Amino acid sequence: MKSQITIIAACSLVTGMATAQEADRSDWPSSFTVGTASQGGTYFAYGSGWANLVGEELGISGGAEVTGGPMQNMALVHNGDLAFGMTTLGPARESMEGSNPIAPGLEMTGACAMFPMYQTPFSVTALSSSGIDSIEAIPDGARIGFGPAGSTSDTYFPRMMDTLGVNYERRNGGWSDLGGQLQDGLLDVIAFAAGIPVPAVSQLEVQTDVNIIEYTEEQQQTLMDEFPVAQFEIPADTYSTLSEPARSVAMWNFAIAECTLPDSFVNAVVDVVMSDNERMVGIHRAAEATLPENAEQNTVLPWHPGAAQWFRENTDVQIDDAMVYSGE
Numbered sequence: 227m228k229s230q231i232t233i234i235a236a237c238s239l240v241t242g243m244a245t246a247q248e249a250d251r252s253d254w255p256s257s258f259t260v261g262t263a264s265q266g267g268t269y270f271a272y273g274s275g276w277a278n279l280v281g282e283e284l285g286i287s288g289g290a291e292v293t294g295g296p297m298q299n300m301a302l303v304h305n306g307d308l309a310f311g312m313t314t315l316g317p318a319r320e321s322m323e324g325s326n327p328i329a330p331g332l333e334m335t336g337a338c339a340m341f342p343m344y345q346t347p348f349s350v351t352a353l354s355s356s357g358i359d360s361i362e363a364i365p366d367g368a369r370i371g372f373g374p375a376g377s378t379s380d381t382y383f384p385r386m387m388d389t390l391g392v393n394y395e396r397r398n399g400g401w402s403d404l405g406g407q408l409q410d411g412l413l414d415v416i417a418f419a420a421g422i423p424v425p426a427v428s429q430l431e432v433q434t435d436v437n438i439i440e441y442t443e444e445q446q447q448t449l450m451d452e453f454p455v456a457q458f459e460i461p462a463d464t465y466s467t468l469s470e471p472a473r474s475v476a477m478w479n480f481a482i483a484e485c486t487l488p489d490s491f492v493n494a495v496v497d498v499v500m501s502d503n504e505r506m507v508g509i510h511r512a513a514e515a516t517l518p519e520n521a522e523q524n525t526v527l528p529w530h531p532g533a534a535q536w537f538r539e540n541t542d543v544q545i546d547d548a549m550v551y552s553g554e
């Protein structure tokens with residue numbers, strides 16, 4: 227099935243762009259913005275890249291905006307402040323249920339799934355000089371950076387640390403800033419939830435020695451039992467620090483669109499991204515998972531009708547009518 231999907235997607239690259247160019251654009255926006263996250267994280271690099279790619283291929287102005295990450299992106303897209311965004315399925319579910327801390331009680335059902343991106347591993351990094359080489363070795367009261375407030379990392383990682391029995395002081399900030407604070411001794415640990423390789427970790431490796439801390443099998447299972455995460459291994463070739471894969475857990479990320487955007491516009495955007503994985507991987511290595519068959523990982527968000535049409539016409543992925551936004 228994967229081979230069939232790949233062949234169909236490759237053919238779509240040849241014919242799909244022409245179709246997008248020929249589509250009625252009378253109701254298309256003249257420009258668009260993608261909500262990402264902080265600089266130094268994967269969302270910003272990945273989101274900026276696909277925004278530029280789509281803008282170039284469709285001949286309209288596209289760009290990325292620094293945001294607080296998945297929770298804020300759900301709010302911005304739901305409200306129509308941004309056309310597109312990127313979110314993780316855990317925060318997406320909480321937002322739809324009215325548990326988004328940005329607007330408690332508001333059921334954010336105006337953001338629709340557009341295409342699968344990649345899995346976000348939950349990984350822990352410390353300086354080698356700290357002696358912290360395991361979860362158990364994190365000292366009592368450690369200063370832990372959890373990323374931007376409201377991000378996937380900030381939403382889930384503190385709870386995970388609580389579950390694993392870690393006592394800490396909570397710190398927030400952009401990934402680049404937190405990386406600098408770790409290097410300067412202002413933080414003991416950074417708890418990263420971002421697509422790999424995380425730019426801030428790669429930069430740290432260039433400047434100093436770090437420990438990328440994996441979970442024990444028992445810790446991994448505990449997190450899988452308590453949170454909407456799946457088993458994951460960080461490949462050894464992700465970072466120069468690793469000599470073998472590192473045990474982790476991860477959560478899926480999806481690109482989202484404001485649900486009332488024109489179907490033909492969203493369909494054309496999905497076609498650009500999903501039809502040329504090589505170019506997407508050139509933007510960021512995490513896009514190795516930006517494949518049509520991974521659309522089936524979405525069990526949370528309603529699909530934008532234009533996106534659902536693309537997957538139905540170009541792949542074998544089954545999307546139930548009940549999972550497609552109807553405006554009701």
